[in-house]
Amino acid sequence: MSDASINGAATQTQEAEFGDYFALLKPRVMSLVVFTALVGLLAAPVSVHPFVGFCAILFIAVGGGASGALNMWWDADIDAVMKRTARRPIPAGKVTGDEALAIGLALSGFSVVFLGLASNWFAAGLLAFTIFFYVVIYTMWLKRWTPQNIVIGGAAGAFPPMIGWAVATGGVSIESVLMFCLTFMWTPPHFWALALFMRKDYDNADVPMLTVTHGRRVTRVHILAYTVLLAVLAIGAGFTSIGGPVYLAVALVLNALFLKGAWDIFRRDEDMSEEDNFLVERKFFKLSLLYLFAHFGAILIEAGLDRIGGLA
Known part of the structure; x- marks a missing residue:
């Protein structure tokens, strides 16, 4: 302590x-x-x-x-x-x-x-x-x-x-586990993007974030890898009981944007200016906030449509 x-x-x-x-x-x-x-x-x-x-x-x-x-x-x-x-x-x-x-x-x-x-x-x-x-x-x-x-x-x-x-x-059921997994897989790329443009904070605090212990390049590779796995999970959930056409449409669009953002971070040149890197990483971080809220919002819409259909 x-x-x-x-x-x-x-x-x-x-x-x-x-x-x-x-x-x-x-x-x-x-x-x-x-x-x-x-x-x-x-x-x-x-x-x-x-x-x-x-x-x-x-x-x-x-x-x-x-x-x-x-x-x-x-x-x-x-x-x-x-x-x-x-x-x-x-x-x-x-x-x-x-x-x-x-x-x-x-x-x-x-x-x-x-x-x-x-x-x-x-x-x-x-x-x-x-x-x-x-x-x-x-x-x-x-x-x-x-x-x-x-x-x-x-x-x-x-x-x-x-x-x-x-x-x-x-x-607990498979549906709740899927929602757990969606958030669980989203968390690393979300926070590693934050750690990239706030690295000095973690350096000063001596917190062993991936950016501090393994450097920016390794962190970018991890962000891309987790984003790919997240995309597979998120889109795949569209074919389960919590998914549907609305969810699937949201998942396809947002995961395409998220993958592009992760790719943009991955291919950044370490020789690029700190300001340019900051803008790309911060943009991805902001997108990650929309990403999770939109996916869960789509799950909520699908649940509402199912209930309306059940009453019809």
């Missing part, structure tokens, strides 16, 4: 506002958790009462926020030296590490218990495991130990659609 973690990570220099505590929950990441969990819930073949569904998604969101708070507590020393994260509440001195730890633990327990009461204990157990995986397996262990941190650790972000599915069905 880092000294920052033991000593509270930062000395609070000014009174924290509500927005500072909310920022601990990583609202941008939470939005992805909420959306993919909602798709998993609505795509399931079992209907859920709207109030139960609302409560379930709320508690899943709280669990995701709890993970974010615990991640910021443990990584406060890293966040303080990275330009991208230096303004987070703990390194900025607005919230102490002890406060973040207390909030994270309290929200973790709250979200798991109330999800179990609102839906079922299988879904609650899956949420508890997701929080544990993100905080302990990824944040405390993998992130600082191996350049494959984001590959293995990406599973934490891939669980929400499985949790949503479990809320409705009480279990």
Whole structure:
């Protein structure tokens, strides 16, 4: 454990506002958790009462926020030296590490218990495991130990659609596993693109991202390889029960764009200017955000069309 973690990570220099505590929950990441969990819930073949569904998604969101708070507590020393994260509440001195730890633990327990009461204990157990995986397996262990941190650790972000599915069905099925795999395979090229144009941050923080341990060229090869595998999986899912013509059309277009983006990154010349490389890598990163939301949006549309067809 880092000294920052033991000593509270930062000395609070000014009174924290509500927005500072909310920022601990990583609202941008939470939005992805909420959306993919909602798709998993609505795509399931079992209907859920709207109030139960609302409560379930709320508690899943709280669990995701709890993970974010615990991640910021443990990584406060890293966040303080990275330009991208230096303004987070703990390194900025607005919230102490002890406060973040207390909030994270309290929200973790709250979200798991109330999800179990609102839906079922299988879904609650899956949420508890997701929080544990993100905080302990990824944040405390993998992130600082191996350049494959984001590959293995990406599973934490891939669980929400499985949790949503479990809320409705009480279990796991091939459909929820496919949604898990879609997010899991998307995570490495998404984060490695970020690491390419933010490499100095990871260098300064001594985080063993692939860009730091193996260099930019190897990272670009990995991005292309994972993007090819992701394209095969994503397009193939269009021929399963969660797919359909709408999903397949979205998958074909977006994976063509994603493959082109990965190819553009792969063929970059290291002698090219840093600004040119930055523009290509940042463009791919932004596309990756649209990529996942569009695929899950298409799954949601297909589920809606199936239900309309069932009523006809």
